[in-house]
Amino acid sequence: MYENHVNFLLAHTCLLFIGDALVQLAEVSILGQCVAYRMLFVFFLPIPFRCKCSVLNLPVDFVLKSKDGKVVKRFSVVGPQNIHRILLWIWRDLFVSLFADGTEKDKQRVPDLLEDIESVLGVSSLERLLYGGKPSKSSLTFTDIEIYHRR
Secondary structure (H helix, E strand, O other): OOOOOOOHHHHHHHHHHHHHHHHHHHOOHHHHOOHHHHHHHHHOOOOOOOOOOOHHHOEEEEEEEOOOOOEEEEEEEEOHHHHHHHHHHHHHHHHHHHHHHOOHHHHHOHHHHHHHHHHHHOOHHHHHHHOOOOOOHHHOOHHHHHHHHHO
16 A cells, blocks of 8 residues: 555555454453453543553554565554554555545545544544544643643
8 A cells, every 4th residue: 555555445444454353352351351441442542540451561563664675664552552553653644645646536435434443443533543643632631731741
């Protein structure tokens, strides 16, 4: 998709599959014991939580490379609850590429694609999509605002 500027809808379908799998992972009984984790993951709210589950602390490294092996983007997050940041960054790049090089038919499907993302990841994911997976300043919690102003 990135280099060939094709298969936007296929890439979108794959990202939806991964997003849905991650939401289902949040509902697995082992992870389901941590209510704060489930709330954080399903709604992508930047709330602090005190869960000490080993799964939540697994490192997740992701490297996106071009055809010639050059690193395009590198992600390093902790826990499956943060993989959505990677997905949303890829989705944002998909939309940028689609608007730059996609067909008119692909561009007309954008509202449907956004609706798909909202149905799987929630409405707040659309705002985070604009920021490449990072939370916007308007979605910061009270604790985040205190830390932000201390800098």
